[in-house]
Amino acid sequence: MTPSDLSNTSRRLRHLTSLEHLPAAQILRLLDRAEALQQQWLRDRRKLDLLHGRTVVNLFFESSTRTRTSFDLAAKRLGADVINFDIANSSTSKGESLIDTLHTLEAMYCDAFVVRHKVNGTAEFLARHVRGPACVINAGDGNNAHPTQGLLDAYTIRRHRPDFSILRVLICGDILHSRVARSDIHALRTLGVGNLRVCAPANLLPAETELPGCEIVEDFDSALDGADVIIMLRLQKERMQQAQVPSEQAYYARYGLDARRLRLARPDCLVMHPGPLNREVEIASAVADSAQSCILEQVGNGVFVRMAVLTELLGV
Amino acid sequence: MTPSDLSNTSRRLRHLTSLEHLPAAQILRLLDRAEALQQQWLRDRRKLDLLHGRTVVNLFFESSTRTRTSFDLAAKRLGADVINFDIANSSTSKGESLIDTLHTLEAMYCDAFVVRHKVNGTAEFLARHVRGPACVINAGDGNNAHPTQGLLDAYTIRRHRPDFSILRVLICGDILHSRVARSDIHALRTLGVGNLRVCAPANLLPAETELPGCEIVEDFDSALDGADVIIMLRLQKERMQQAQVPSEQAYYARYGLDARRLRLARPDCLVMHPGPLNREVEIASAVADSAQSCILEQVGNGVFVRMAVLTELLGV
Amino acid sequence: MTPSDLSNTSRRLRHLTSLEHLPAAQILRLLDRAEALQQQWLRDRRKLDLLHGRTVVNLFFESSTRTRTSFDLAAKRLGADVINFDIANSSTSKGESLIDTLHTLEAMYCDAFVVRHKVNGTAEFLARHVRGPACVINAGDGNNAHPTQGLLDAYTIRRHRPDFSILRVLICGDILHSRVARSDIHALRTLGVGNLRVCAPANLLPAETELPGCEIVEDFDSALDGADVIIMLRLQKERMQQAQVPSEQAYYARYGLDARRLRLARPDCLVMHPGPLNREVEIASAVADSAQSCILEQVGNGVFVRMAVLTELLGV
Numbered sequence: 001m002t003p004s005d006l007s008n009t010s011r012r013l014r015h016l017t018s019l020e021h022l023p024a025a026q027i028l029r030l031l032d033r034a035e036a037l038q039q040q041w042l043r044d045r046r047k048l049d050l051l052h053g054r055t056v057v058n059l060f061f062e063s064s065t066r067t068r069t070s071f072d073l074a075a076k077r078l079g080a081d082v083i084n085f086d087i088a089n090s091s092t093s094k095g096e097s098l099i100d101t102l103h104t105l106e107a108m109y110c111d112a113f114v115v116r117h118k119v120n121g122t123a124e125f126l127a128r129h130v131r132g133p134a135c136v137i138n139a140g141d142g143n144n145a146h147p148t149q150g151l152l153d154a155y156t157i158r159r160h161r162p163d164f165s166i167l168r169v170l171i172c173g174d175i176l177h178s179r180v181a182r183s184d185i186h187a188l189r190t191l192g193v194g195n196l197r198v199c200a201p202a203n204l205l206p207a208e209t210e211l212p213g214c215e216i217v218e219d220f221d222s223a224l225d226g227a228d229v230i231i232m233l234r235l236q237k238e239r240m241q242q243a244q245v246p247s248e249q250a251y252y253a254r255y256g257l258d259a260r261r262l263r264l265a266r267p268d269c270l271v272m273h274p275g276p277l278n279r280e281v282e283i284a285s286a287v288a289d290s291a292q293s294c295i296l297e298q299v300g301n302g303v304f305v306r307m308a309v310l311t312e313l314l315g316v
Numbered sequence: 317m318t319p320s321d322l323s324n325t326s327r328r329l330r331h332l333t334s335l336e337h338l339p340a341a342q343i344l345r346l347l348d349r350a351e352a353l354q355q356q357w358l359r360d361r362r363k364l365d366l367l368h369g370r371t372v373v374n375l376f377f378e379s380s381t382r383t384r385t386s387f388d389l390a391a392k393r394l395g396a397d398v399i400n401f402d403i404a405n406s407s408t409s410k411g412e413s414l415i416d417t418l419h420t421l422e423a424m425y426c427d428a429f430v431v432r433h434k435v436n437g438t439a440e441f442l443a444r445h446v447r448g449p450a451c452v453i454n455a456g457d458g459n460n461a462h463p464t465q466g467l468l469d470a471y472t473i474r475r476h477r478p479d480f481s482i483l484r485v486l487i488c489g490d491i492l493h494s495r496v497a498r499s500d501i502h503a504l505r506t507l508g509v510g511n512l513r514v515c516a517p518a519n520l521l522p523a524e525t526e527l528p529g530c531e532i533v534e535d536f537d538s539a540l541d542g543a544d545v546i547i548m549l550r551l552q553k554e555r556m557q558q559a560q561v562p563s564e565q566a567y568y569a570r571y572g573l574d575a576r577r578l579r580l581a582r583p584d585c586l587v588m589h590p591g592p593l594n595r596e597v598e599i600a601s602a603v604a605d606s607a608q609s610c611i612l613e614q615v616g617n618g619v620f621v622r623m624a625v626l627t628e629l630l631g632v
Numbered sequence: 633m634t635p636s637d638l639s640n641t642s643r644r645l646r647h648l649t650s651l652e653h654l655p656a657a658q659i660l661r662l663l664d665r666a667e668a669l670q671q672q673w674l675r676d677r678r679k680l681d682l683l684h685g686r687t688v689v690n691l692f693f694e695s696s697t698r699t700r701t702s703f704d705l706a707a708k709r710l711g712a713d714v715i716n717f718d719i720a721n722s723s724t725s726k727g728e729s730l731i732d733t734l735h736t737l738e739a740m741y742c743d744a745f746v747v748r749h750k751v752n753g754t755a756e757f758l759a760r761h762v763r764g765p766a767c768v769i770n771a772g773d774g775n776n777a778h779p780t781q782g783l784l785d786a787y788t789i790r791r792h793r794p795d796f797s798i799l800r801v802l803i804c805g806d807i808l809h810s811r812v813a814r815s816d817i818h819a820l821r822t823l824g825v826g827n828l829r830v831c832a833p834a835n836l837l838p839a840e841t842e843l844p845g846c847e848i849v850e851d852f853d854s855a856l857d858g859a860d861v862i863i864m865l866r867l868q869k870e871r872m873q874q875a876q877v878p879s880e881q882a883y884y885a886r887y888g889l890d891a892r893r894l895r896l897a898r899p900d901c902l903v904m905h906p907g908p909l910n911r912e913v914e915i916a917s918a919v920a921d922s923a924q925s926c927i928l929e930q931v932g933n934g935v936f937v938r939m940a941v942l943t944e945l946l947g948v
Binding site: 041045046047072073076077276277296299300303 | 685736740742
């Protein structure tokens with residue numbers, strides 16, 4: 001089955017639901033677009049007119065601060081109109097199906113649907129049911145994928161370490177529940193990261209088949225050795241059963257990134273985190289707020305990456 | 317009592333709270349406006365500048381997907397700013413009256429109020445209390461009126477069947493609770509539909525005096541005979557007492573529009589529904605999604621009809 | 633400690649968290665700006681382009697009608713984009729701290745934060761934690777300050793009575809819980825109001841040290857004598873313990889402004905109220921809706937005052 005993301009007739013991306021099948025050239029093209037948009041924005045902070053007349057719909061079935069706001073700002077700074085769809089107050093409460101909602105909004109000439117849903121595959125499902133030229137962007141589905149986060153992480157790394165082939169990148173934390181980890185792995189493998197390591201408590205680690213090309217390192221201290229980039233994951237407290245983690249303190253003791261542990265990595269190692277942070281749970285404040293931290297830079301880069309995705313998908 | 321909709325000094329519409337007293341010329345003028353706006357939009361999908369500097373306030377006291385989004389898009393595509401008034405979080409929770417809220421927003425130089433409320437007459441009530449030049453648009457009040465839906469239904473029919481006088485139009489379903497049915501009847505009678513039929517279970521049918529000019533047909537199969545247009549209504553489950561409808565299955569058996577029944581109408585009969593659909597309750601999916609269905613076209617037309625109403629009321 | 637509002641290097645205001653330390657020249661400059669913006673707006677009601685490309689974030693942790701909408705309109709009419717941050721659905725529910733939320737939004741190149749919070753000092757707290765050039769505007773913190781309300785009240789008075797030195801201004805009502813009263817007192821003292829009186833039930837009156845330069849008058853009838861301006865305050869029912877006010881009727885009998893009492897003031901006395909009104913609790917409808925009432929004018933002026941604050945703080 002060809003993923004709906006890839007148009008058959010051209011190399012332009014049709015939807016963005018996952019990074020899994022995206023060729024490196026496509027990913028790099030998006031990162032280059034983001035870079036051009038960032039330079040233009042930083043020059044004069046003027047809104048662009050590229051999406052004038054277009055409508056972007058935020059369909060968030062899970063709450064979100066940064067991702068929703070990031071897409072909202074990306075769309076507005078490209079001149080688009082944004083509809084923030086309040087799910088709780090919507091007709092889904094009158095029993096309308098997700099597909100009928102999609103077709104209704106398509107019929108109103110909406111151009112892009114940014115979808116977050118707790119169920120894996122929702123964005124792909126919607127992408128297959130789009131009837132017209134509208135595109136679907138996955139803003140996070142269950143623990144499956146969060147492709148714009150994967151792209152912005154790759155973008156952030158590239159700005160500091162342009163040669164992926166010599167990098168050692170460590171992803172650490174609650175990988176089992178993390179759509180960010182999955183999209184990061186797809187992006188970084190495709191872009192040819194030299195050594196991609198994952199580290200997680202045994203019960204927060206998915207099956208090895210779900211971690212293609214990754215080196216699994218059980219002990220956090222060993223995993224940190226020589227790392228160029230560390231991506232710490234949020235402990236998804238809201239998705240975990242009580243039993244999986246004995247206590248936040250115990251978790252921090254074994255898997256929290258503090259100043260001592262950071263010294264095990266390379267001295268110029270980048271520290272990343274998709275946010276929001278659980279301070280003193282997976283990461284020490286001293287590390288999160290240190291000069292090596294790229295966490296807020298990731299947030300800023302995210303806006304440009306989403307601008308790049310919107311312009312690519314809408315063909316401008 | 318002169319309805320507040322009609323200005324005494326000019327033929328321009330002042331408010332739009334009902335279609336009941338609107339002359340045919342006025343309705344046709346709105347449909348012509350919608351047509352011109354639609355052609356312009358489809359040409360290049362550029363936003364218009366007609367309402368630049370104007371503010372449209374969505375005052376929705378009942379939840380809504382399509383109507384609120386449709387007005388939101390209509391206003392934005394005309395260049396207006398939109399305030400979506402979150403009723404639950406508003407000062408009405410501090411005990412401010414609806415009229416004080418209206419006057420407060422008027423004092424902030426808001427130009428148009430789009431009002432949905434479960435109480436019949438709310439939009440007309442607000443229209444009578446407007447102090448300045450602002451206009452009020454009824455987006456649905458109780459079971460009384462939904463004038464922009466009536467207009468968009470007339471608009472949709474006219475695009476396919478321009479001569480109303482020879483048409484047989486059937487409205488079927490929960491007419492008792494339906495503001496859509498009332499506004500459709502006002503529009504279609506005024507525009508001279510040759511034969512206007514209604515069909516509903518006895519306990520979902522209002523008094524005959526509320527159905528002026530309509531032929532009431534009890535049996536759905538008989539009602540379908542020779543119909544050019546069928547408007548199926550949503551079963552307003554949220555407004556009905558348990559007892560009125562024995563079961564959804566029983567309702568579907570007697571009043572659901574399925575493929576067999578559709579064949580009783582004319583072969584080119586249009587199928588319409590205001591949405592959201594209760595699939596397999598009042599309409600079969602096979603019918604709702606068929607080539608004869610105009611349901612999604614209605615949705616799209618609604619945006620242009622609302623653009624027409626906004627420009628007419630705001631005098632541009 | 634230098635308040636964060638005042639930049640050390642220039643006279644331009646950096647944040648607006650309180651009027652307490654603002655020199656008269658600064659306040660007058662804001663009022664003059666508001667006047668120029670009002671004149672421009674009333675000329676042609678065209679949006680301005682001054683804040684094109686800028687983003688204003690409404691961070692309301694308390695519900696609000698007029699203040700939030702007023703800031704929303706002010707920002708949009710200056711050409712800014714507005715993000716209305718839905719606190720209930722935000723990452724604060726995932727445990728993110730207020731400061732992390734601030735830094736996240738700053739990292740997305742947001743320019744101004746309009747903050748309302750029930751805790752005194754929240755806006756000042758955020759202003760001290762801003763890292764970049766963004767500014768913070770206090771839209772109400774606990775019972776501490778509501779500086780744009782203080783400015784719009786001063787603005788409204790100045791339009792009618794430009795010489796503050798000869799004015800007798802009475803503030804009456806629930807002063808204890810009122811951030812409006814505190815900001816009004818700061819503004820009006822700084823602008824040199826000749827006689828500033830306060831009147832409140834003993835248990836709704838703060839310590840005398842909190843009312844610098846004010847004459848405290850216990851009896852409402854005496855307090856009204858010769859007043860040029862009366863600012864009635866909202867009875868903050870949601871903030872009071874049951875016991876403080878025996879009943880709304882008893883309160884109205886002693887502290888409600890009705891037509892008889894209004895005659896004790898000067899015949900051309902202005903009646904003001906920050907809204908929303910508790911009609912027949914602190915003010916009679918006959919007075920609130922009379923020709924002497926400036927209540928709706930205050931609302932309208934508020935938009936221009938907030939436009940002035942936004943342009944001043946953002947340096948345009």
